[in-house]
Amino acid sequence: MHDDADYALLVGLMAGLVRGDPGAKWMFEQADFRESILFRERKLPGSLPSQPQDADPEELTEPDPADLLHWISARGRTGGRDAIDRIREFLAGAERVTWCDPYLLGGELSETFDGPDNYADTIAEVISSSVRHLRVFTLDRPKVPKPGADPKQATLVWRRLKEGRQLELVKTKEVHDRYILRDGKAGLMVGGSFGGLGGKYCTILPLPSEDVTTLYQILNGIASAP
Numbered sequence: 001m002h003d004d005a006d007y008a009l010l011v012g013l014m015a016g017l018v019r020g021d022p023g024a025k026w027m028f029e030q031a032d033f034r035e036s037i038l039f040r041e042r043k044l045p046g047s048l049p050s051q052p053q054d055a056d057p058e059e060l061t062e063p064d065p066a067d068l069l070h071w072i073s074a075r076g077r078t079g080g081r082d083a084i085d086r087i088r089e090f091l092a093g094a095e096r097v098t099w100c101d102p103y104l105l106g107g108e109l110s111e112t113f114d115g116p117d118n119y120a121d122t123i124a125e126v127i128s129s130s131v132r133h134l135r136v137f138t139l140d141r142p143k144v145p146k147p148g149a150d151p152k153q154a155t156l157v158w159r160r161l162k163e164g165r166q167l168e169l170v171k172t173k174e175v176h177d178r179y180i181l182r183d184g185k186a187g188l189m190v191g192g193s194f195g196g197l198g199g200k201y202c203t204i205l206p207l208p209s210e211d212v213t214t215l216y217q218i219l220n221g222i223a224s225a226p
Helices: 002-020 022-029 031-043 074-090 118-126 151-162 210-224
Strands: 071-073 097-100 133-138 168-171 178-184 188-190 202-206
Touching: 002 188, 031 202, 071 074, 074 118, 074 178, 074 188, 074 202, 097 210, 118 151, 178 210, 202 210
Parallel strands: 097 133, 133 168
Antiparallel strands: 071 202, 097 178, 178 188, 188 202
8 A cells, every 4th residue: 555545544544533433443443454555564664662673574475455445546546437437336336326425416516527428328337237226325316406416417428327137226324434345245345436536645444244134124225214
């Protein structure tokens, strides 16, 4: 991970702890995340209390990236496209997808996208053609879109999402974080809305299976509420 990305992530998490953010507290409670921090500490030059005097940083073994809890989406168009590719790979071959993003339909776009049409096309490309049922949890389709969003964006995205599949829209204000779940078995938590990828550093987290199960239970409850 790039040093700037490390710094941005850790400062953001520390600020979250100061504010009492439960998400930041949850992150620091994860064993994989703690191990990745300790590994980076051992790689620092000089002697630290937790590092033996004869430790050679070059001999330390980097944890397998597949085992690490976090993945950083960098700023800029390239970083945004990398994050999109990450989500596309996750959804490849999926049949049933649940996507929670309050601004999926009407959010401000980062420089990763060349306008509303390109944004709608990108979403359609990311969602695998194998997906037969898509359930979207988002804010109500706004009559007045979020500042910076194109008024026609929601309509364009809605049309593309419906192509070739059953689409279920759940309007809710009860889900803050961005989640993408597939086939009842796996999930990602994305630190920012899809349209904002590349605008700022954000983290993409593969969710533990227990959290995926819990999320499905919560979302099913929201969807079935009167």
